[in-house]
Amino acid sequence: MNPFILQGYRGPDLFCDRQQELSELIAHIENGRNMVLHGERRMGKTALLRRLLDGRPGMLVDLLPCQSLAEAVEKIARALVEREGVLNPREPSLWQRLLAQFEVRISVDPVSGMPRASLRLGNHGDAAPALAHIGAYLAQLEPGFLLCLDEFQQITRFTDGDAEAVFREWMNAFPAIRFAFSGSHTTMIRAMFNAHSRPFYQSCEIMELLPVPREDYAAFIQRHFQADGRTASDEVVDAVYDWARGTTHWIQSQCNRLYDRNGDPTGADVRAVQAAVLASQQGYMGQILNQLPSAQAALLKAIARSPDGVPQPTAMSFLQAHGLPAASSVNSALKGLERSELVMRRGDGAWQLSDPLFAWWLREG
Numbered sequence: 001m002n003p004f005i006l007q008g009y010r011g012p013d014l015f016c017d018r019q020q021e022l023s024e025l026i027a028h029i030e031n032g033r034n035m036v037l038h039g040e041r042r043m044g045k046t047a048l049l050r051r052l053l054d055g056r057p058g059m060l061v062d063l064l065p066c067q068s069l070a071e072a073v074e075k076i077a078r079a080l081v082e083r084e085g086v087l088n089p090r091e092p093s094l095w096q097r098l099l100a101q102f103e104v105r106i107s108v109d110p111v112s113g114m115p116r117a118s119l120r121l122g123n124h125g126d127a128a129p130a131l132a133h134i135g136a137y138l139a140q141l142e143p144g145f146l147l148c149l150d151e152f153q154q155i156t157r158f159t160d161g162d163a164e165a166v167f168r169e170w171m172n173a174f175p176a177i178r179f180a181f182s183g184s185h186t187t188m189i190r191a192m193f194n195a196h197s198r199p200f201y202q203s204c205e206i207m208e209l210l211p212v213p214r215e216d217y218a219a220f221i222q223r224h225f226q227a228d229g230r231t232a233s234d235e236v237v238d239a240v241y242d243w244a245r246g247t248t249h250w251i252q253s254q255c256n257r258l259y260d261r262n263g264d265p266t267g268a269d270v271r272a273v274q275a276a277v278l279a280s281q282q283g284y285m286g287q288i289l290n291q292l293p294s295a296q297a298a299l300l301k302a303i304a305r306s307p308d309g310v311p312q313p314t315a316m317s318f319l320q321a322h323g324l325p326a327a328s329s330v331n332s333a334l335k336g337l338e339r340s341e342l343v344m345r346r347g348d349g350a351w352q353l354s355d356p357l358f359a360w361w362l363r364e365g
Contacts, residue, residue, distance in 0.1 A: 003224040004255040009050035016220040016248070017212050018048055025052050028205050029144055029178050034171060036152075037182040038189040039209030040344065041354060042249035045182045048209065049148045052180070058146030059083050063154045069163045072155065073127040076147075077102060077119050077134060086117040094137045101130040128166055135174040145177050152181040153188040164192065168199035179204070185341050211246025214238070221255055231264045239270045245356035253277050278361055285361050288342070295333040296342075298324060300353070303343060304362035309350030 003014050025048075028035045037045050049060055061079045066072040077098070086106060089095030102119040109116050121130060138145050155163040171179050181204065183189040193200045212220075218237045225232040240258075244250035257273040258265040289297055302322035303310050310318060313334055314327040324330050334351070337343040344354045353359040 002256055002259050004252045004259055006252055006256055009047050015047065015051050017216040021048060021207065021209065022051060024207060029146060034179040034204040036189060036193050036204045036206045037180060037209055038186050041184040042247050043209050044248035045209050046150055049180060049182060053146060056146060057142035058148065060148040060150060062150040064151035066154055068160045069127045069158045069166060070121050070160060073130050074119055074121060080134060081117050081119065091137055091140050094140060098133040098137050101133050127161065131170045135170055135177065139174045139176040146180060147177055148180040150182050151184060153183040153185045153192065156188060164199045168203065186344065187338065212248065214241050217241060217251060235267065236265050236270055239267060243274055247356055250357055278357060281357055285358050295325060295329055296336050299330055299333045300337060300342060301362050303351055304353055304359040309346060309352045311350045313351055
C-alpha cells in the first residue's frame, strides 16, 4: 500500500509527527478546556483531529457544506445517529426526546441490510431546542466526549438566526462535553474568538497549525521509502517540501506519486511529479481565475509573481511594477480575495496566495 495517503486518517504510522500539537490538545481535553484549531487550508487540521479522536470517545462534523443553522444542526444530528445507530441508543429516554425534534425517516441500507435514518428539523425549525437535546444526550456518554466541528467559520455566513450566540450558549450549557472548533479562514476564526464584541470571545484555547518542521517531514518521508528498500535523498525531500511551502496535502501528493515510481526518486522525478500535480489542478484553478472580477484576477497574478510575499499591495512601487489600478481599487480587490480565501496575510504582515500550487500555476502560466 502507498503510505502517503491523500485523504482521511489511517492510523498513527501513516500520520506525520504533530506530537507537540497532539500533546497540547490532549492536555486541553483532560483539563476541561475547549479549543480552537486554525491554519491554512490543506495543512492537516482535519487529519490531526481524527488522530486526536483515535481511541477517544467523540465525533467530527464538517460544517463547510452547511448554508444555514438548521442544516448545521441536522448534520450534527445525522453524525450522532450514524455513530450510535438509530435503533440502539444507550440512553433511550434522552434518545427519543432528541429524535422528536426531527422528522425522521428510517430505511434499510441495500448493501449492509442495516437501518439508516434521514433527519430534518421539524416544522418548528428551531435549532436551539434540537441542539439542547443533542447536548443532553452527548453529556451522558463517555466522560470527556469530544465534539469536533470542522470549518467552523462557516456559521458566520448563516442568515437564519445568530449562529455564533446559539453555539456559544450550547457550549456553555454542557460543560461535560469537550468542544474543538477548527477552521481554514484564519482571519475569520481569529475574529470570532478574539473580538470583544463576539459571543465566543476568549472562550477557548487557540492553536495555529503551522507546517510540520522540515526535519520531521524529511524523517517521515525517508522512513517510508527505506521500508520499501529505496532512498529519498535530502535534496529530493527539500525540493518536495519547498515546492509545497510545507503544506501537508501537497507534500503528500508529491510523495504519493514519487512512491508509485520505480527506484530511488531523483530531481527529475520530482519535477515530473510536480508538473503532474499542477496539471491535475489546472481545470479547477482556471475556473476560479475566470470567475474573478478583472481587478481581483490582476492582483492575484501580481501577488503570485512575488514568491517572497507582498508587504504592501497598495504601495505605488508595486502598483506600477505590475500595471495595477489605483490603490483604492487594489485595496477593494484585496479584501475580496481575502474573503474568498484566495490570499492570506502571514504573521510578518506580507500577503501571499493561500494555496502554493495556485501561485506556481499563475507564475508558470
